[in-house]
Amino acid sequence: MQLVLTEEQELIAATARDFVAASSPVSRFRALRDAGDPLGYSPALLREMGELGWLGIAFDEKQGGAGLGLAELVLVVEALGRSLAPEPFVGGLALGGFALALGASPALQSAWLPGVLEGRKVVALAHQEPGSRHALTRIGTRAVASGSGFRLTGAKSQVLDGFGAEAVIVPARTAGGGDDRSGITLFLVGKDAPGLASERAIRVDSRNAAQLHLDGVVCGPESIVGKLGEGASLLEAVVDRATVVLSAEMLGGMAAVFEQTLSYLKTREQFGVPIGSFQALQHRAAQVYMEIELARSSVMAAARSVDAGETDAAKLVSLAKARCSGAYLLAANEAVQMFGGVGMTDEYDVGFYLKRARAAELTFGDAAYHRQRWARLGGY
Amino acid sequence: MADLETFRRETKSWLEANAPASLVGQIGNELEGTWGGRKATWPNPDAKRWLDVMAARGFTAPTWPKAYGGGGLEPAEAKVLAQLLRELRLPPPLIGFGLTMIGPTLLRFGSEEQKTLHLPRICRGEIRWCQGYSEPGAGSDLASLQTKALRDGDHFVLNGTKVWTSYADQADWIFALVRTNPTAKKQEGITFLLVDMDTPGVSVSPILLISGKSPFCETHFQDVRVPVANVVHQIDAGWTVAKALLGHERTMIADAFGGAGPRPDKKGGRSYLAELAASKLGEEQGRIADPIFRDEVAAFEMESRAFALTVQRTKDAARAGHQPGSESSMFKIYGTELNQRRYELLVRLLGPDALGWEGPGFDEADLEITREWLRSRGNTIEGGTSEVQLNILAKHVLGLPS
Ligand SMILES: Cc1cc2nc3c(=O)[nH]c(=O)nc-3n(C[C@H](O)[C@H](O)[C@H](O)COP(=O)(O)OP(=O)(O)OC[C@H]3O[C@@H](n4cnc5c(N)ncnc54)[C@H](O)[C@@H]3O)c2cc1C
Numbered sequence: 001m002q003l004v005l006t007e008e009q010e011l012i013a014a015t016a017r018d019f020v021a022a023s024s025p026v027s028r029f030r031a032l033r034d035a036g037d038p039l040g041y042s043p044a045l046l047r048e049m050g051e052l053g054w055l056g057i058a059f060d061e062k063q064g065g066a067g068l069g070l071a072e073l074v075l076v077v078e079a080l081g082r083s084l085a086p087e088p089f090v091g092g093l094a095l096g097g098f099a100l101a102l103g104a105s106p107a108l109q110s111a112w113l114p115g116v117l118e119g120r121k122v123v124a125l126a127h128q129e130p131g132s133r134h135a136l137t138r139i140g141t142r143a144v145a146s147g148s149g150f151r152l153t154g155a156k157s158q159v160l161d162g163f164g165a166e167a168v169i170v171p172a173r174t175a176g177g178g179d180d181r182s183g184i185t186l187f188l189v190g191k192d193a194p195g196l197a198s199e200r201a202i203r204v205d206s207r208n209a210a211q212l213h214l215d216g217v218v219c220g221p222e223s224i225v226g227k228l229g230e231g232a233s234l235l236e237a238v239v240d241r242a243t244v245v246l247s248a249e250m251l252g253g254m255a256a257v258f259e260q261t262l263s264y265l266k267t268r269e270q271f272g273v274p275i276g277s278f279q280a281l282q283h284r285a286a287q288v289y290m291e292i293e294l295a296r297s298s299v300m301a302a303a304r305s306v307d308a309g310e311t312d313a314a315k316l317v318s319l320a321k322a323r324c325s326g327a328y329l330l331a332a333n334e335a336v337q338m339f340g341g342v343g344m345t346d347e348y349d350v351g352f353y354l355k356r357a358r359a360a361e362l363t364f365g366d367a368a369y370h371r372q373r374w375a376r377l378g379g380y
Numbered sequence: 381m382a383d384l385e386t387f388r389r390e391t392k393s394w395l396e397a398n399a400p401a402s403l404v405g406q407i408g409n410e411l412e413g414t415w416g417g418r419k420a421t422w423p424n425p426d427a428k429r430w431l432d433v434m435a436a437r438g439f440t441a442p443t444w445p446k447a448y449g450g451g452g453l454e455p456a457e458a459k460v461l462a463q464l465l466r467e468l469r470l471p472p473p474l475i476g477f478g479l480t481m482i483g484p485t486l487l488r489f490g491s492e493e494q495k496t497l498h499l500p501r502i503c504r505g506e507i508r509w510c511q512g513y514s515e516p517g518a519g520s521d522l523a524s525l526q527t528k529a530l531r532d533g534d535h536f537v538l539n540g541t542k543v544w545t546s547y548a549d550q551a552d553w554i555f556a557l558v559r560t561n562p563t564a565k566k567q568e569g570i571t572f573l574l575v576d577m578d579t580p581g582v583s584v585s586p587i588l589l590i591s592g593k594s595p596f597c598e599t600h601f602q603d604v605r606v607p608v609a610n611v612v613h614q615i616d617a618g619w620t621v622a623k624a625l626l627g628h629e630r631t632m633i634a635d636a637f638g639g640a641g642p643r644p645d646k647k648g649g650r651s652y653l654a655e656l657a658a659s660k661l662g663e664e665q666g667r668i669a670d671p672i673f674r675d676e677v678a679a680f681e682m683e684s685r686a687f688a689l690t691v692q693r694t695k696d697a698a699r700a701g702h703q704p705g706s707e708s709s710m711f712k713i714y715g716t717e718l719n720q721r722r723y724e725l726l727v728r729l730l731g732p733d734a735l736g737w738e739g740p741g742f743d744e745a746d747l748e749i750t751r752e753w754l755r756s757r758g759n760t761i762e763g764g765t766s767e768v769q770l771n772i773l774a775k776h777v778l779g780l781p782s
Contacts, residue, residue, distance in 0.1 A: 282774035
């Protein structure tokens, strides 16, 4: 594994950065938040990103993608994360898109994947339930056999990018209970399915999330993504990929908020000198810098390792998420502190980064969760 | 790429044919292993044989030019060689400040005569070097050093004291910073000088550390006559050389401490640390029984992996032609603090077994961990303290104002 960007990757990163700087400053995210926009992102910009080929980067050519990998996708997502772009890359593209690509039947793929990769449709995946915390297999939603299909009943919480989505992939229990790995099946449910109710969840980070209620939603066998009763490993593989994507978004956010902090340290004066000349702040800034460097290496390694299908890919995914969780919060907390009073105001952007850092930390498992997982994968 | 594969194949079979079997599984890093020198001792005669065959092939200094005893390898080939040594679980044939500090510095700043004289002897492990930077009054503020060098014809005459000189008692030559111009600005009156420790007037007295070992010394110079030809670079321009060498030193320290730790991990299985924790704390259903220590072991391993990946990223970038920056400061801080955390954790895992100092009743390996824990406290001091490295990062990498 080479932890250095190829020329092609450098180009992707630079293009994404330029595009995001020009069309998606933080003020765009702020305006969406202020307007209480129900989607919380811009469908038009999403389509534009689809036209640029960003959504298809990590998908096979025969599925309509560019045939590259996470190593490239993370570069685009990092650029988006820098300016808090709220487009549905984590919930929609990574969770929904990879679930379709890795598990769906050819018929489901051809019905849904082109729309997802072109940015015309969003397919979400409901990986969380009230009370499930970070445990992916703690699923209470039941799928009871009925005729040739199933009836789904249960609740899903904070379905990322799920509000207004064209469809949601719903993990449900066709057998078993509790945290059992077996007996989990993933169903694709269209947004207009009778018995499905969707409400916008208003989160601290202002991003799109939905609360879903399923009340006897009918799903035919053709709507199963993956294999009946064997959805756990598919779910984990998909969430691992989404975790890498989220980590990349976090990397962009921490780098940006840190740059904003550095420039504040160089310009804000107290006691007649720039506050960045105080050693107490210099050393803390240097600590943040180091944590970001380690987070960056971890994200690069995780993406490459998943792409290559290496045996310790899952460990590296946990490493990336754990490091990014710690580093983003550190960078954002330090930003608020070093900005002083203005850092606490809604008017300044640093608060947005702090909220995003917290939301990202508590999505797909926090650092403690991933340490546990690392230990388990390490055989202890 | 095809060439690299050929190189890997050929080197692997050469190593398998030439590496003494008794050394397989012996660990080593930049601070542990064969140091060489005139006073070298060879507890294992195979270590000497290993040094000689590797040196003959240029593999003690793989990337140095062949003309100076190196292997003339490309960086990518050197990486393959290092990987092979790890794979075959072989220790480095030779370590020391010659290879890691003064060698690279001479390659960049040395005269042709200096390179021809010193580099081959470093590669063959014939001469052991030590570092004469710090003085009682000049630590972090190194540029305020006072060891005097007065010109007398084609010689300098040295008077003064260096302190904390690691392994001065076992070294053959010392590279020293001396003051050749007492009136210039402090950085501009310093000269970088190579001194044969056998020169009359050089004396060393070992200093005992809290770990009970005495790896460093006070080094005294009393009317020591050193040829002007031993100046590296130019008179009064030693600060430039000194700083470049510090970069190498910090990378070396980071490499040594960011790595595997006291035992290599077994391939595929549990890490050394997890194994130790399980043996000391017991297991429940395949897990370390104490959930708090289990979490700490994982946290340490993850931090260590993230650091190793960052070191790798910098090396990969350098091979791809990117200019290295002041990363060595970051590696120095992080690598040394990581090593301290490793020993803090190890000692707490041992519990009361960590309280032995010597003698019966204690396990040899546990005693070593206790001594190393104490030794590790120096990691954030030697080679420039963590605080000084943070200053460097803040100013030179982050561009924060003075
Ligand atoms: C194990 C070991 C091996 C060594 N080997 C060698 C060797 O081989 N050759 C050699 O020449 N030297 C060697 N040294 C010396 C080492 O380089 C010095 O100890 C080090 O540079 C610190 O200098 P000092 O001990 O005088 O501490 P001081 O400089 O007096 O520092 C004391 C404290 O003040 C802090 N401080 C100082 N200046 C600042 C500042 N500007 N900002 C913030 N904090 C500051 C320091 O970080 C430290 O915490 C070794 C040291 C150790 C511990």
